[in-house]
Amino acid sequence: MRSTRIMADLSVDDIEVAKGFYTDFLGLSTEEFNLGWVARFTSPDGEALVQLVTRDATAPEDPVISIHTPDVEAAYREAQEMGYEIVVPLRTEEWGVHRFFVRAPDGNVINIVGHPH
Structure with missing residues (x-):
């Protein structure tokens, strides 16, 4: 598999409450x-990103x-x-990604x- 981007998926209770720290401070x-x-x-x-x-x-x-x-199909x-x-399992989500x-x-x-594709 070829990785083109890797990002952390941080668990938060509320995105709107948490986003100020990540946007304003970081x-x-x-x-x-x-x-x-x-x-x-x-x-x-x-260059830097987080989810x-x-x-x-x-x-x-x-x-x-x-x-x-x-090539997510090949990775699967x-x-x-x-x-x-x-x-x-591999599927296409309603927001357009295949994962x-x-x-x-x-x-x-x-x-x-x-x-x-």
Whole structure:
């Protein structure tokens, strides 16, 4: 699998309450998107970013990081071939991303995400 972007998925109780710290203090002033339960904030140069998550809206567990890849279908097949536990099967979400969750051997849940071809 080829990773093109890795970002932390930080668990917060309330995105609106938490966002001031990440935008005002840490300088992640660009809100890339906000779905109410997940929001991504980046620095003006796009180099630093974080996602704040209250509770994943469509999954039984929350991921600790999100990994972007240009070929999520190939990554899914590779994870299955390697015998990793698939927590959420590959699917296209209503907000347009194609993703699946896989459990790392250490127990962390990872969101593998891309955009449909």
